Amino acid sequence: MIAKVIVDVPSRQTDRPFDYEVPESMSGWLEVGSRVGVPFGGRVLQGFVIGIADSASVDRTRLKMVAELLDPVPPLLPDMIELSQWMSEKYCCSWTQALQAMIPAALKGKEERQIALGDEDAADQLPSEIAEWIRGAGGLVKLEALIARYPEHLRTVKHALRSGALAQQSSIKDRLSVKKVLTVFLPDAAPTLEQALEQVPARAAKQRDALMMMYERAEATPLQELAQQSGASSASIKALADKELLVIREVERDRDPYKDRDFARTRPLPLMDGQREVFSRIIEAMAEEQGRTMLLHGVTGSGKTEVYLQSIQYCLDQEKQAIVLVPEISLTPQMVERFKGRFGDAVAVLHSRLSSGERFDEWRKIRSKKAQVAIGARSAIFAPFERIGLIIIDEEHESSYKQEESPKYHARDVAVRRAKQHGAAVVLGSATPSLESFAAASRSAAQAAAGGPSALLPMPERVGGRPMPEVEVVDMREELRAGNRSMFSRKLHSALLERLERGEQSVLLLNRRGYSTFVMCRSCGHTATCPHCDISLTFHQKSRVLRCHYCGHAEGAPATCPSCESEHIRYFGTGTQRVEEELAKLYPGIRVIRMDVDTTSEKHAHERLLKRFGDREADVLLGTQMVAKGLDFPYVTLVGVIAADTSLHLPDFRAAEKTFQLLTQVAGRAGRHELEGEVVIQTYTPEHYAIETARHHDYAAFVAEELRHRSMMGYPPYCRLVLVTMSHEQLPLLASVGEQFAGELRELARHEGLLVPLTSGMPRAVEVLGPVASPIARMKDRYRFQCVIKYRGSIDASALVRRALRPFTEGPQQKGILFSVDVDPQVIL
Ligand SMILES: Nc1ncnc2c1ncn2[C@@H]1O[C@H](COP(=O)(O)OP(=O)(O)OP(=O)(O)O)[C@@H](O)[C@H]1O
Ligand SMILES: [Zn+2]
């Protein structure tokens, strides 16, 4: 039996399957999707079996053997292997990278080298103390340990390794293993308590207590827990085990991050008309098993979650599994509670805030079929289910579904692909769908008019016919003219006061996108920039350190300007802190919960803060983007946006779209229950269409206007983009290779008759822009250039880019230039 293995080496030349012979002993266990250790270039590396064959493609006698089979159950399923190949093609990444993205970090095994005694003949070259020490350590020791212990024998050891007197053995070691806990049991044929107590001296009171406690419980108890509760030390419990009155064994234990939480069980609510309509369409799509994708466009508070829950129930009733993706940021306890409350232990939660051990255990629940619903951020799309019936992507417009490092995949596109493999239905849910999804769904709506199924599922009303909140836009320039220099307009000020008087709650959003935390000298205008990257350093208030977000460079915050020595140097802190101070000044005694990167860095901090707010321990929840999404608190009747425009003027073609989405989402937090809500948006550009349309909750009007701009400028959804960034320390070399690469691309496109302007009206067209310096022109001491490929129509742009790249990444023209390809980029930096 031959295994085709993708070996974990991130180089393009080795990015293909290699053949290995499978030893007899493994043949019954090894499957497509198995993780193995294989010899490769003198080492043992981790790899994945992507195929099994009877005959090898090369001379069989030269094949090496699979060295280790790493898991009894393969971590990946055959359909995922296929998916990973598709990903590597579509996103121009290596196959290894795609495979690595699919498994939990705990399974990213590392090579571990150990030293053993080698040839007997050569053994006499070795000082006998070393040989003895190795035997005493069970035959295997780490090289570092050996050298540390016998530094004087360094040369001998080196020599012995060459001559074979010492042998290296490599194996793959997982970064993390299953958690094992020492657990106490009663022995199988336990005597009665009285008989047992007779064997324990009366003065060993603690031992007696522990024993009595075990008899009372009559169930396995972790050693630590028993020690704590009985007051006996672990040593005295072990003494009981020595007398065979108790048994201590290691037991596998799941780290369940939610074990201390009770989730009140909820029942399905009777659906409202709008919900029922949408629900039945989702069920139809599931029953069809065609892998259909639908866009659920439901305004904030329209009850999308209840539709998800009931659709999942249907999916489970069909004995299929469901994946729910939510943005990391809204993976709040509230969200988790809604799913755990309905489906209990059938839910596995994959959350980046969990420790990698906890994540691993949640993942194992999925793989071992203990869980049927996986809820998590982006990477949960790779939940190893065997029969997926439904994939839900909540807040589908969120940019966090795109991974910004390689593989630069978009979870939405992976979901669509995975659903096709399983015949599952995909539901993309949002109050503010991305323009791409909306355009795609509208096209299908046009087909529906011709009799086909529509992919657009609208829920235009809030549950129970509740009104959308009243939105008021305040022009901050007017405020300034009227002599108000505070960051709160008069309107927001009085609205806040009212809430305080009535004992209701408010949410305040500081739009942090584009709100910089930089350092500037007010005398000479000097700003602190990174010495390795063309970017301002960010000021961290807590540690008073300036840090570069791209390369990690850090320096202490200077007290005087390094350029002109003036003392008028100003630190623009996180912004939320300033708002918090201002609130305390204006409203003495106000209770504020601040939620931003600083206050949520600790584990579960996010969760604790929201719980306190939900328990009405604060009047105001103040924060960045984090407060805009998914929250559902009945006493929130005011939402204030401190500065709506900060995100509007970024060099990003999605700036207007993101601003509109943010305003609409945050406005949606107000008045979701009995109490009516009010929203105040402060801005310097009230006339901008993103603000004007958000004010009227008018998604359609926003889309119409935004589509006009995109079409004029030639941006998605009118075309698609691929961004290729290249970098090198030497500018002239980079510039010339950049030109060659762009030339190669154009040549390839021209050859296929595709190199025509997008404005030409041809159904298939490719334009290559650049190379030009990237917006961040230098990073980690490397200069950066970029090419943007715009294309329209059914064109395999990734294949085009891969072909154009080949001579630069494999051939003699390589020259150390690093290329990075971003397919469907979210930002062009
Ligand atoms: N059929 C129903 N009957 C009664 N109440 C409902 C029903 N469906 C949903 N609700 C309630 O309406 C409120 C809003 O629903 P939900 O949070 O699901 O909205 P949503 O569309 O997900 O909103 P958002 O996009 O703002 O997160 C919730 O408190 C929910 O419990
Ligand atoms: Zn200065």
Ligand SMILES: [Zn+2]
């Ligand atoms: Zn830097």
